[in-house]
Amino acid sequence: MSMGLFCIWLIDYLYKKLQKIFTMKKIISLVILTVSLWSCFRSPDETQKEDIKPLNVILLIGDGMGLSQLSSAYYFGEQEPNFSKFKDIGFINTSCTNTRITDSAAGATAFATGNRSYKGAISVSPQDTSSMTNIIETLSLLGYKTGLVATYSVTHATPAAFYAHVDSRDKQEDIAMQLVTSEVDFFASSGLPYFNAREDNKDLIPLLEQNGFEMETQRLDAKEFNVKKKYGYLMPPISMPAKVDGRDDFLPDATKMAIDYLSRNKDGFFLMVEGSQIDGAGHKNNSEMLIQEVLDFDKAVGMAFDFAEKNGNTLVIVTADHETGGFTLGAENGTSDDYDSHDYAVIEPSFATYGHSATLIPVFAFGPGSDIFRGVYNNNEIFHKMLKARELNK
Ligand SMILES: [Zn+2]
Secondary structure, X not given: OXXXXXXXXXXXXXXXXXXXXXXXXXXXXXXXXXXXXXHHHOOHHHHHHHHOOOOEEEEEEEOOOOHHHXXXXXXXXXXXXXXXXXXXXXXXXXXXXXXXXXXXXXXXXXXXXXXXXXXXXXXXXXXXXOEOOOHHHXXXXXXXXXXXXXXXXXXXXHHHOOOOOEOOOOOHHHHHHHHHOOOOXXXXXXXXXXXXXXXXXXXXXXXXXXXXXXXXXXXXXXXXXXXXXXXXXXXXXXXXXXXXXXXXOHHHHHHHHHHHHHXXXXXXXXXXXXXXXXHHHXXXXXXXXXXXXXXXXXXHHHHHHHHHHHHOOEEEEEEOOOEEOOOEEEEEOOOOOOXXXXXXXXXXXXXXXXXXXXXXXXXXXXXXXXXXXOEEEEOOHHHHHHHHHHHHOO
């Protein structure tokens, strides 16, 4: 008997047997039930593979970078800034749940989890400090590789919110401990003392290695990356030197290396890059330091943009958690009430505060789904828009 005939015979046989036990109506209900159960229990992976092309996402955060900081790249840089390459532009309101002016912890929590929280919170809820799922946890379940790049410690508020859940940003040793077991596959930053010169005398470097990380604590060495491995570049200082104090091209170089490693994964990647020290320059009211940090960040933006342009399946978002310093690009002698003495030919950067401000923050987007980043909205929408862009990427 051929296979086809055998199948027909089998279906007929089963049907007759079932008819003896159930009525026709019951058989139909049974078939419907089986089909619905099958579709319910199909793994999300299968659904994803059928409907969605895994979208790479690179989120670049210029810590403390308001519109004037960004504008400084246009007046003090030597070439057209990479910001000019973006066509889809929006603005975010950055307030957090308990204060109108936010900090980096609450700012990054909003980007990482899609929920606002209180000043100082690292991806915990404002109600009961319970953990709020972050984008790295969500995307790694879908097969994404994930990475973090910063020029302050990896335990500092901005990167921390992407892997740790802690009620206070000050608990940097707890944050370091959470990196060991996190879903992060690549990181490059400073902050080694939080891992190997701790108050509890634990050395977390061997623990990171046990957890699959190839660790490098001396320099940023490009290598032939293996996508099955994880890589940690953890530089000795708590904070790297400022660009004006001799920092090399760590930020753009690490961004390029992260992309090189992460893009070897066929199921997509998420990378967060922080221009960490724009904020520090704002707090110090140091305009030369600030301008150099913005120009350095713009180089990292260029690395991400150029990759995305070639790759075609990568969304790049450039924004900031808040503005720092009340920075402005006024005229020389512009603080004098003698208007005739103002020299509009010369820009004299100045500051209004040593802290953060509530000014709206620009958002630049490029790649599949970039148009949904237009408009004016709250900072936590960035998270939802990143996931939405991924869903729209058929
Ligand atoms: Zn700050």
